[in-house]
Amino acid sequence: MSAQLRALAAEICYQVIDQGKSLSDALPKGQQKLAFAPDKALLQEICFGVMRQLPQLETVCQQLMDKPLIKQLRPLQFLIYVGIYQLKFLRIPDHAAISETVEAARLLKGQNLTKLINAVLRNVQRKPELFDFSQASSAVQFNHPGWLISELQQAYPQQWQAVLTANQQKAPLWLRVNQQQISAADYLQALQQAGISASQPFAYLPVAIKLDQACDITTLPGYAAGWFSVQDAAAQHAALFLAPEPGEQVLDACSAPGGKSCHLLEQTPGLQLTALDRDAQRLQRVTENLQRLQLQARVVAADVLDTASWWQGELFDRILLDVPCSATGVIRRHPDIRWLRKKTDIAPLTELQQQILQCAWRLLKPGGTLLYATCSVLPAENSAQLTQFLAQQNDASLLPLPELGSSSWQILPGEQDMDGFFYALLHKAA
Incomplete structure (x- = not known):
């Protein structure tokens, strides 16, 4: 079983890094192949750990191997990372970590590589100096892609290291x-x-x-x-900030998986809430959450931008707009995001966010409020979006956020043990 677990971990990490699948998709499918809860938890621990430490694991391997394994042998390269991660970061006895990892190579059709894998892992065991990264690049020292480190250095010259360190912690x-x-x-x-x-x-x-x-x-x-x-405490602020009244028409425009929709209904019974999302599969989670919590809402599978397909013509009193974003604020919960997200993703995302914001604004009653939210830490998706929007909309103004007084709030990862999040409350002139 232990060898199977390690083989699964290697395959999942390969699917994420080489095939671009998310851990949220790949990990549960792997866990289904394991019978016992502790094994499922260990599989998650190893996969999350390899994602968190990937540049350092790669750097150690570069010192111990002539060249990395390629093509159909790539899952075995990830198996080596799995082995190193166990030796360095888990309380598994060294002999068990090495023998089970070598055994896992046979399950991955790597019988002829067992000696190589054994040799690499025994070297890691004997040479702690391999983990001295003081002279390495910041990408290796902080286990983040260089483009993201640069963005954070620019946005948060005093706090960028604290953000990267917080991203390496396990989320509460x-x-x-x-x-x-x-x-x-x-x-x-x-x-x-x-x-x-x-x-x-x-x-x-x-x-x-x-x-x-x-x-x-x-x-x-x-x-x-x-x-x-x-639900992370950062996300729990959404219902507090939107603060709807009973009987009001409220739109949660990008609602899946439904945490904020449910919170609004729990906080304010008698709301007329529309939970909208373009992803019908993820919307299923909204329905399940509503049922478990014994709440009711109008659940609609549609793209907020395609108003003709879903909007019935009645303006909303309040709108929650938790827009699609880079998710750079929740890396501690989803450590694969740093490798799946690319610098080239940001411009198309900001364009989409502005389109959704403009569209939702047209659906808001005069005198109504719209809460703009992201789980991003990048100013391009947050403060810059507001600046652009306010310059174009003369009927829009910022309101102070309840309990805070400020008109917007950028939460950084780890701040009061919360995820990274951004909020701004907009008022439409009556």
Whole structure:
């Protein structure tokens, strides 16, 4: 089983880096092939770890191999990274890590490479100096692509290193208590009785609870009864900032997987909410979440830009616009993003964001509010978008964000243990 697990890890990492698949797609398919929960957790730990440390793993290999494995042998190159990651970063006994990794090579049709893999891993075991990267490039030192490091250095000259360091940390498990089912105070008590330590870091956001240790959420009190959802505290600010009133028509324009839609309905019963998304498959998650939490909304599979296909002509009181973005603020949760995202992706994304913003603005009532949000840390997707939009729309102005007072908020990864996020609240003149 252990050799199979390592072979699966190598195949998943190969699919992400060489074939451009996301870990969110590739990892669950791999986990389905394992029977036991601890094995599934270890598979995730290894795949996430290889994504986090990839440049350093590659650099170590360059010192120990004449040339990297290519073509049909590429999965075996990733198997070597899997082996090195275990030796360096996991509490697996060295002999087990080496023998199981070598055995996994046979499962990947690499019988004739077992001696090479064994030799590389034994060298890693014997030579800790291989992991001295003090003279290496910043891309290797910080385990991020060079283009992203440059963007962060430019945007955050004082904080770029802190952002890169935060991206390397494991993200905490945040819950959002469903106040329609149970109060936050009662839920904290239920966690305490179950022996799970947790805290409420934000007085103004009492439904946000942070667990001291991550766990299998299906084992938490009230999972099946819809007492809570998993949602980072940064994302939980959306409902607070939009602050709709009962009876209002609200549009969540890019709603999948539905966390913010559900939060709006939990916070304000009696909302007339339209949850819209162009991805019908991801929209299925919205429907499932609504059912589990016992909430109701109009769920529509359509592109917000194609208003003729879905809009019924009634203007919305409030609009939540969590636009498609680079996701550079959630790298600690999705460590593959740094390798899947390219510098050339940013310009088309910013163009799309501006189109969606302009389109949504036309659907907003005079006197209404629109909350613009991204899980990005790049100014091109955030502050620059607002500057461009406000220059073109003379009926648009910024409002102070509730509880903060400022008109926009760039949260950096790790700030108060949250994901990177951006918010700005826009008001349409009456």
